[in-house]
Amino acid sequence: MRTSDTIVRLDRLQKRYGTVVAVEEMSLAVPRGELLCLLGPSGCGKTTTLKMIAGFVPPSGGRILIDESDVTGVPAHRRDTGMVFQNYALFPHLTVAENIAFAPRNVGMKRDETRRRVDELLELVQLGGLARRYPAELSGGQQQRVALARALALRPAVLLLDEPLSNLDARLRMQMRDELRGLVSRLGTTTLLVTHDQEEALAMADRIVVMNKGAVEQIGSPDEIYERPTSRFVAEFIGRCNLLPVRPGNGGVVLADGTGIAIDGPVPADAGLLAVRPEHVTLAVPGSTALVGRVIRAVYHGAVTHLYLDAAGTEILADIPSAAARSVPTGTAVGIVFDPGHIRILP
Ligand code: ATP
Numbered sequence: 001m002r003t004s005d006t007i008v009r010l011d012r013l014q015k016r017y018g019t020v021v022a023v024e025e026m027s028l029a030v031p032r033g034e035l036l037c038l039l040g041p042s043g044c045g046k047t048t049t050l051k052m053i054a055g056f057v058p059p060s061g062g063r064i065l066i067d068e069s070d071v072t073g074v075p076a077h078r079r080d081t082g083m084v085f086q087n088y089a090l091f092p093h094l095t096v097a098e099n100i101a102f103a104p105r106n107v108g109m110k111r112d113e114t115r116r117r118v119d120e121l122l123e124l125v126q127l128g129g130l131a132r133r134y135p136a137e138l139s140g141g142q143q144q145r146v147a148l149a150r151a152l153a154l155r156p157a158v159l160l161l162d163e164p165l166s167n168l169d170a171r172l173r174m175q176m177r178d179e180l181r182g183l184v185s186r187l188g189t190t191t192l193l194v195t196h197d198q199e200e201a202l203a204m205a206d207r208i209v210v211m212n213k214g215a216v217e218q219i220g221s222p223d224e225i226y227e228r229p230t231s232r233f234v235a236e237f238i239g240r241c242n243l244l245p246v247r248p249g250n251g252g253v254v255l256a257d258g259t260g261i262a263i264d265g266p267v268p269a270d271a272g273l274l275a276v277r278p279e280h281v282t283l284a285v286p287g288s289t290a291l292v293g294r295v296i297r298a299v300y301h302g303a304v305t306h307l308y309l310d311a312a313g314t315e316i317l318a319d320i321p322s323a324a325a326r327s328v329p330t331g332t333a334v335g336i337v338f339d340p341g342h343i344r345i346l347p
Contacts, residue, residue, distance in 0.1 A: 006068070007032045007190045008053065008158055013062035015048050022048040024214040025062065035184055035191045037201040040211035041237070046194040047086075047162055049211075053192065054083045054160050067157060077106075082151030083160040087167070088143050090135040090150070097122070097131040100149045107154065121149040124183065141172045148180070152189070159184065161193040165200065177203055198238045202226060210234050232346055235275040242281065242316050244274045246345070253345060257312040259291050264340045273346040278306065280342035281318035283328060289335035295328050311336060 008030040015023040023045040030036050038046040051057040053064055055076030063072045071079050090099050097118050104114045122128050125145035135143055144164060151159060164180065165173045181204050184191045195201050201208045202222040210217040210225060210233075218225060218234045229235040235243060246253035248267045250260035253274055261274065286292050293311035305325035309316040316336060320328075328334055 005031045007066065008192070009063075009065040009068070010049075010053070011063040011065065013049070013052060013064060014060050015045070015052060015057065016060045021214050023052070023059075026216060027062075028209065028216070028219070030190060030192065032190055033188050034206045035181070035193065035204060037205035037208045038192065038194045038211060039198060039201040039205075039208050039237075040196065040217075042196060044211040045214040046196075046211055050083070050160050050162055050192060050194050053079075053158070054081050055079050056083075077103075080157040081160055082154065082156035082158070084144075084147045084151045084162065084164050086163040088135075088147040090143060090146055092135050095132050095134055096127060096138070096146050099135070099146055100153050102150065103153045117153060121152060124152070125149045140168050141176060144168065144176065148183075152187070157190065159189045159191040161191060163194055163196070166195075166197070173200075180204070202238070210237065212237075227342070229275065229344060230346070232273055232275075235344065235346065240278055240317060242274075242276050242278065243346075244276075244314060244316075246271055246274045255291075255312075256314070259312070261290065261338065261343070262340060263343060263345060267345060268347070270347045271345045274338075275344040275346055276338045276342060278317040278319040279304075280339040281316060282337045282339065283307075283318065283320060283324070284335035284337050286333045286335045289337055291336040291338075293334060293336050295330050295332045295334060298325055298330065300325075309334065309336060 006029045010026050010028040012025040012027055013023060014025050026049060038049060040046055048057055052059050059072065063070055066080055100118045100121050101114050104117055122131055125148055127142060127145050130142065165176050168176060177200060205222055207219060207221055208225050209219050212233050218230050225234060226238055229238065232243060235241045245256050248269060248271045252263040253261050253267055253271055255261065291311055293309040293316060295307055296310050297308040299306040300322060303322060304319045305322045307318045307320050307325060309318055
């Protein structure tokens with residue numbers, strides 16, 4: 001990547017609160033136009049990272065570069081970033097239009113230009129008729145749009161969104177997810193979005209940074225993160241996953257009960273865990289496979305049924321088309337096959 005393609009660069013960025021390490025030496029390059037999701041469980045340091053980039057939390061170490069200039073000591077309002085807070089933080093005593101006009105007025109933008117900018121942003125977030133309303137007179141989704149318009153008012157190089165959809169109900173969240181993704185693509189604004197919702201990250205991100213206890217666990221595109229997790233933490237945190245203890249052996253790996261499983265490609269010497277998603281587990285006639293089990297429970301989900309299988313004391317989850325699942329009622333002995341192309345061997 002040419003350096004000029006990088007719009008945000010974190011260089012060993014760190015934050016400590018006393019003895020708590022909120023963010024551990026984080027390094028990251030975000031290319032222009034990317035939508036990057038910071039994903040991880042509560043308390044892993046996502047918000048702290050975002051607030052350090054925005055300039056609201058001073059780092060304990062490391063540097064932040066925006067468009068290749070070091071902004072580590074630069075105040076928030078001079079960083080060319082726009083931020084949407086989790087609770088939106090709209091000014092309650094200002095109308096929608098005044099909220100959006102706040103930053104442009106502060107930097108001395110002319111009245112006409114400010115008015116044009118506000119109209120354009122209201123149009124962009126589809127709030128045309130609500131310019132004179134106060135935040136308290138808006139729904140959660142409308143407040144979210146105002147916060148977004150306000151963050152975009154100075155056309156920032158980088159948009160920072162902290163759990164922007166978490167206060168919306170499930171249906172609206174799905175709708176706003178698609179809308180937000182579309183809006184960010186149309187504007188081409190580089191966006192860093194914090195979420196603890198793995199589905200949201202998979203659906204929206206160009207790349208995902210999975211964080212755990214203040215450190216980066218894995219960085220990759222949604223399908224890399226989902227299909228090729230590099231650690232137990234990522235495999236468990238993103239989607240549902242079967243995780244079986246194994247050791248290398250028999251030219252593949254061997255399960256705890258001695259069953260050998262064939263693996264595509266070489267088996268690392270430190271192999272300790274086999275990860276396979278339920279959708280990559282299929283059933284076969286008993287006797288035709290190395291691994292056998294019994295159906296213990298079936299949970300119907302419409303097109304697919306989640307089958308819970310017991311294989312010599314190990315629970316294995318298989319997502320099976322519901323039509324096929326009907327022919328294997330609880331108690332049926334089945335052969336179990338892991339799709340070799342989708343088995344991951346972890347340390
Ligand atoms: P959430 O999804 O719950 O917001 P998060 O991943 O955004 O979590 P942070 O808010 O960044 O996590 O917090 C990271 C760690 O730093 C946590 O252990 C938190 O308790 C601690 N922390 C955050 N802010 C402060 C503060 N002002 N003083 C002391 N500790 C803090």
